[in-house]
Amino acid sequence: MSKTSSEAGSLVVVACCCLVLFIVGAGAAPGTPSAFRDIFIGRCEDYKLGGINKLADLSELSSKNCSELWELFSVAWLGKEPCDVEPNDYKDFVESASITIPKDMSNFWDGWDIYDTVRSYSREGQRTWTLDYTLIGYLINGFYFCGDGKGGVNTESCPDDGECGFAVGAVDAFWAEASKHFSISAEGLSRVFFNSSRPGGPFQTEESFFSEFELCNLTPEKISLMDIYVLTDVRQSPQHDCDSVSINNLKSILDSKSIPYNCWDNPRDVFHQLCIDYDDHEDCTFLNDDGAVHKQSFFLITCIAFIVLQFTTKDTS
Amino acid sequence: MVSLLKECLVILLAVLSVVQADKLSLKPYTRDAVAYEDGTTVNFEDIFNGRCYEFGCLSCLGEKPLTCDTIFSSFLDGVLSDPVCALEDTAYDSFLQLVAPDLPVDTTTFWSGTYEIAHQLSATSGLYYTMEDTFMGYLVNSLNWCGNDDQTDFDYEDCRAWDYDDCYGQATSVFWNKASALMAAQARGSVTVILNGDATTGAFRNSSFFARVEAPNLNPEKVYLVNVLLIHDLDGTPFETCDDPQTLQYLEALLKEMGIAYSCQDDPDNARFLQCSQEPEHPECSSCTKGFLDSIFGSWF
Numbered sequence: 001m002s003k004t005s006s007e008a009g010s011l012v013v014v015a016c017c018c019l020v021l022f023i024v025g026a027g028a029a030p031g032t033p034s035a036f037r038d039i040f041i042g043r044c045e046d047y048k049l050g051g052i053n054k055l056a057d058l059s060e061l062s063s064k065n066c067s068e069l070w071e072l073f074s075v076a077w078l079g080k081e082p083c084d085v086e087p088n089d090y091k092d093f094v095e096s097a098s099i100t101i102p103k104d105m106s107n108f109w110d111g112w113d114i115y116d117t118v119r120s121y122s123r124e125g126q127r128t129w130t131l132d133y134t135l136i137g138y139l140i141n142g143f144y145f146c147g148d149g150k151g152g153v154n155t156e157s158c159p160d161d162g163e164c165g166f167a168v169g170a171v172d173a174f175w176a177e178a179s180k181h182f183s184i185s186a187e188g189l190s191r192v193f194f195n196s197s198r199p200g201g202p203f204q205t206e207e208s209f210f211s212e213f214e215l216c217n218l219t220p221e222k223i224s225l226m227d228i229y230v231l232t233d234v235r236q237s238p239q240h241d242c243d244s245v246s247i248n249n250l251k252s253i254l255d256s257k258s259i260p261y262n263c264w265d266n267p268r269d270v271f272h273q274l275c276i277d278y279d280d281h282e283d284c285t286f287l288n289d290d291g292a293v294h295k296q297s298f299f300l301i302t303c304i305a306f307i308v309l310q311f312t313t314k315d316t317s
Numbered sequence: 318m319v320s321l322l323k324e325c326l327v328i329l330l331a332v333l334s335v336v337q338a339d340k341l342s343l344k345p346y347t348r349d350a351v352a353y354e355d356g357t358t359v360n361f362e363d364i365f366n367g368r369c370y371e372f373g374c375l376s377c378l379g380e381k382p383l384t385c386d387t388i389f390s391s392f393l394d395g396v397l398s399d400p401v402c403a404l405e406d407t408a409y410d411s412f413l414q415l416v417a418p419d420l421p422v423d424t425t426t427f428w429s430g431t432y433e434i435a436h437q438l439s440a441t442s443g444l445y446y447t448m449e450d451t452f453m454g455y456l457v458n459s460l461n462w463c464g465n466d467d468q469t470d471f472d473y474e475d476c477r478a479w480d481y482d483d484c485y486g487q488a489t490s491v492f493w494n495k496a497s498a499l500m501a502a503q504a505r506g507s508v509t510v511i512l513n514g515d516a517t518t519g520a521f522r523n524s525s526f527f528a529r530v531e532a533p534n535l536n537p538e539k540v541y542l543v544n545v546l547l548i549h550d551l552d553g554t555p556f557e558t559c560d561d562p563q564t565l566q567y568l569e570a571l572l573k574e575m576g577i578a579y580s581c582q583d584d585p586d587n588a589r590f591l592q593c594s595q596e597p598e599h600p601e602c603s604s605c606t607k608g609f610l611d612s613i614f615g616s617w618f
Contacts, residue, residue: 035370035385042367045360051459066363120441127595268597272590276441279586286589287603 029160029171032145032153040073041066043139053125053133060099064135069097073139076174078153082146083164087177087213094181097136105129106186110203110210113195117231121193121273128191131175131182140178146170166207179213186218191227194247196238196265201246202230215250220257228263231270234278241265357462357471365389368456388415392456396488397468402477404486409495418451418503425504429527430513430520431548437591438511445509453496463488497526501534507542508535512565514583515553519564520545532568537576543568545581551592551599559583 033039043052044066050058072093077085107128109118118130125133132141146158147170159169167176192210194202205211218226230247232238240246242263254261266274275284358364369385395409426445428435439445448454463476477484484490510527512520521528535543545565549555557563559581569579593602 033370035366038363038385039367039371041363042365042369042371044367045363046367048360049358049364049459066360120437121594123437123595268602269594272594272597272602275590276438276587276594279590284586284590286586286601 028163029144029158031155031157033143034155036143036145036153037070037074039143040070040139044069044135047135047138052138053129053135055102055105055125055129056135057100061135064097069093069139072096077145077170078147079149079151080147080170081149082154082159083169084149085168085170085173087167087173087180090174090177094136094177097139098181098185099135101129101134101182101185101187103188104190105188106182106190108183108190108192108210108214109194110192110208111195111198113198114193114231117195117270117274118193120276121270131178134182136178136181140174144171162207167209167212175209176213179209180217183214183217184219187222189225189227190218190223191229192250193229193231193270196230196232196240197236198240201244202240203246203250205249215253218257218259220259223259226254226259226261228261229267229270230263230265231274232266234271234274234281234283238265356473356475358460359473361460361462361471362389364460365392365456372452372455388412388456391415393471395492396462396471397464399486400468401464401466401472401488402484402486404488404491406491406495408486409492413453413495413499416451416453416456418453418500420446420451420503420505423506425500426509426511427500427527427531428511429522429525430516431511434548434588434591435511438588441591442587445511448496448500451500453499457492461489493526494530497530498534501531502536504535505539507544508540509544509546511546511548511588514547514549514555514557517556520547520557521564521568528568532571535575535577540577542578542580543572545579546585546588547581547583548588549584551596551601 044064046052047056048058048061048064048066050056050061073090076089076093105125105128107118107122107130109115109130119132122128122130122133131137144158146154148154158171161172163169164172167173196202198204203211228242228247228250230238230240230242242265247263251261251263275281278284366385366389369388373385391412392409395404395412398408399405424444424446426435426439426447428447435445435447436449439447439450449458461476463472464470465472476489477487479487479490481490510531512527514520516522523529532543545559545568547557547559547565549558557565559565560583562569562581565581572579589601593599596602
């Protein structure tokens with residue numbers, strides 16, 4: 001799932017006015033974009049051209065009617081009270097906007113701290129597909145929206161993530177239903193990305209969209225392998241890895257579903273991705289870089305340490 | 318000591334090849350570019366409007382609400398201002414005034430022959446703004462359009478090809494020329510240009526937008542440096558490099574004449590990391606990274 005994160009300022013407002021908000025029922029997140037329908041239709045027609053997600057099936061897309069999709073989508077929440085929306089309300093929309101996810105392409109993730117990485121890794125759907133590169137996700141990604149309880153839309157403010165309760169409310173219920181559908185459709189090799197430094201552990205079972213809507217909806221007969229990626233930002237040191245309790249919990253759930261898995265701590269393809277923005281970081285240096293003095297000394301020290309350790313190991317054994 | 322170091326290198330490289338062979342093998346998925354219609358893109362107005370509201374909404378342009386209808390009419394007026402193939406250079410001027418770019422200093426980025434990697438760089442880093450990241454470029458990027466013969470609406474059936482002899486004032490060609498000139502004219506500070514070092518027609522190709530329109534329209538009073546990022550494919554055959562230029566010397570000479578400094582970098586690390594992320598096992602991609610060392614020495618450190 002994905003949405004824009006709320007502004008820092010609005011968090012302060014939440015802290016100060018919590019009580020008032022409960023009474024008034026107003027939200028802390030931005031309201032519905034005033035041109036939401038225009039943006040939705042524009043994104044939809046754009047997606048149908050095939051340039052947004054180059055692996056989407058054009059003939060399948062040509063059968064989608066963008067105005068009809070808007071009707072199905074908006075009837076789920078428009079006019080209702082912001083929190084009076086359940087995942088099931090989006091069932092018709094999600095089914096109508098559904099497109100085939102190519103085999104081996106599904107890419108799950110959990111925790112906002114990994115979102116940017118998985119997004120750039122997926123290469124706009126050319127390497128893997130996250131939910132937001134499917135038509136369903138692409139149409140809605142980045143927006144908060146809600147009704148006003150009087151037949152219209154609220155353009156002022158909508159409930160923030162989780163404010164209506166887990167997976168309830170116009171926005172969260174949508175992502176819940178979309179996530180469920182995404183994992184039911186996944187086939188072949190699948191991936192899931194976590195940040196090793198995520199507070200509370202990379203894999204979580206409480207109020208996690210991955211746990212509650214994706215993992216449990218995977219079809220064991222269709223998933224040939226789950227690759228678990230435990231990633232650490234180049235500026236941080238890893239807090240968890242593939243052997244930590246949190247990831248072992250995930251492994252045992254996959255075991256119980258008879259889904260085979262691999263787990264990778266910062267595999268090289270993603271590590272290169274993580275280095276793009278920090279190419280002057282000492283961990284991000286190519287072996288054949290000319291004139292990278294600090295890299296050469298780092299390499300020399302490593303080599304010496306390697307030899308010394310080899311001797312030490314021999315001595316002690 | 319030297320022989321010890323050598324031995325260490327041999328061991329390390331041997332371990333490296335084993336570890337690399339053992340790691341994930343992920344191949345990039347590609348497909349040919351978007352299929353274009355011969356005429357104006359289907360639902361052009363819907364897409365234009367959607368992008369207009371989206372860009373305006375997400376980047377919060379100004380306090381007053383964006384009037385995308387006005388912006389669209391102004392664009393359409395430009396398309397229909399003259400008969401097909403006879404659009405004046407000024408056709409889109411009033412539209413471009415509404416959406417003119419004003420990018421942060423040192424961020425204006427041009428590309429030629431490097432569409433994919435240039436846009437991956439701009440998407441993953443805040444350092445580069447390309448034409449397609451500006452409002453004017455974003456609105457119509459990858460779309461096709463032209464007016465019909467009686468200048469009343471788009472022609473959805475057939476648009477004339479870019480041909481300077483037969484159709485000089487072609488709708489999209491006039492647009493991209495003018496937008497490119499505008500992009501160049503607003504650049505401030507240092508400018509980046511991402512060029513293709515494998516292209517056999519040369520990185521600084523005479524007929525490219527960059528050579529024809531953008532470089533000549535840079536304002537020497539505002540731009541002090543043009544930095545070339547010269548990209549080579551991991552498995553490509555370099556046609557030219559910064560040290561062995563085949564066409565880049567003409568860019569250097571042009572800039573010198575204009576009073577703008579020139580610099581050139583072969584395959585900067587951030588671009589290499591992007592390429593290596595797709596081909597992690599390529600020999601060029603060996604890096605002394607923490608993750609890599611951990612995978613070898615993990616049990617000892």
